[in-house]
Amino acid sequence: MNRVMVLTSLLAATAVSARAQTVLLGMHGALGDYREVSPNLRFRGTGIGGSLALRVGRFSAEGAVTRMSYDPRDKTGGDSSFHSSQIDARLGIDVASGLTAEFGLLRRTIDPELSAQEMGAARIGVRYSKLIGPGATVGLRGNYLAGAKFTGAGSAGLAFELGLLVSVGPQNGRYRLTADYGFQRIDRKVKGAKVPIEQSLVRLGVAVGF
């Protein structure tokens, strides 16, 4: 949790100190689907969160915190509900028109502990955004999740994140409606045994620019 505060403070400090740039402060509601190990361990949840985004010239920084409450889809299986807190942090640099190289961190904590896998990973990838109208963009994101660590040990040689981004609002950027979909596939293995994780998360929110 301390890391969350440090990251948020860092982004906020950067936003305050940097002038003549775009700063977006937002909040969102989220829908999620979380699966782990086998088809029987499936959860569905909702949540809320906040985000902060900053853009200075070719450089951008994004941070989002989402608190989810997951309930088992099969309530007869004895699985218990849990909460997850996911932190997404990304730094980006525009490398071509609409194309941004991204790198950052992913951190997901679980409460109560051991109800699901907590994990952390670095992410590296690209984002491509396309302006489709006045103040409206759609985009695709592809990240590789590198160096994933889990509370239950194990590693993931193959871990991807795929995203669909939608943002619409007035051209002056005063406020924006956002939709951010992220699909994560993490092929976790523990001592050779497959214990995969998948999560689909969509965040619908509003952001205010200043």
Next chain:
Amino acid sequence: MRYTVLGLLALLAPAAIAAQETVQNATLQQAIQAYEALDFPKVIVQGRAALRQRLTAAERARAEELLGFAFSATSQPDSAISAFREAILLDPDRQLDARRVSPRITGYFNAALGQVLVVRQLRVDTARFISGTPGSGVPIRFTVTSPARVRTRAINGNNALLIDSSIVAGTLNLRWNGTLANGDPVPAGKWTIVVEALGAGQNTFSVSQEVQVTAGAVDTVPHLTALPGYTELPETEIPPQSGRPLGIALLYSGFAGAGALALNNGDLGTSTGREIGVAAGAALITGFVMMLKKPAPRPALGNIQYNRLLKEQLARRNTDIAQQNAQRRRQVQLSVVPIARGTR
């Protein structure tokens, strides 16, 4: 009969001249009347008699010219040439009208011109120019009747500037650039253009023309705000309304959905697709709204490039103008106006 024909030919020119010149001397008036009556022997007698009297320079030149015409009419070429020569020396700018005078008389007159050294038809034009600029200056032209060393100078008090020195016969066109020996502009005031001709046998002749020189600042050129004939083009353009936004949203949603489906781990079963459905729905709604909305202006790259080149060209032109103006502020514009002889 022959005298009559030649006389009629010769009569046309002096008749026109006579109307312009005022003759006070009675003997000369009688000579003119005799000439008009084609009584050439009497013209010769009266003309010679008039020359023995006190005459003005113009009257004397007129008398010699009458004698030249009369001698020409009576087939005395040597005497005619001699009389014309005297007339030219008295009035170097004297000119016969070739349309009114017979070729024979013109020939005698030209022969007389070749036997004397005079500088004729000195003309200094009115001019305004920037002192020291190559090719600029006040035009000066004159005619020298015989080969001679001709020195042309501009004189103002103690300043005597040599404009040209050359051996010439015929018409000479010069240009005075209005600078002192050190390159500075000449001071304003009255200047005299003096042409001196030194011929063979220490034969000399000089003629002069006064000019008024005034000095002023050189006009500077205003900076350009636009290039004449060129206008900037709008740097944005509104694309035509189309289904492209919805198409793009559909395409991106399809990529995301297909990607999620392809990456789905079969060991975990299939996803309900609720999340991608919500996101794709948001994208498609956005695309649909944007399809109905007036498209956003987009940069017109060709126009932007055109405007950039235009601005660069304008900046270059203004830089040149600034340099020219800096130079012009150090320059002096001279106006040279010849002073009419009567106004000296």
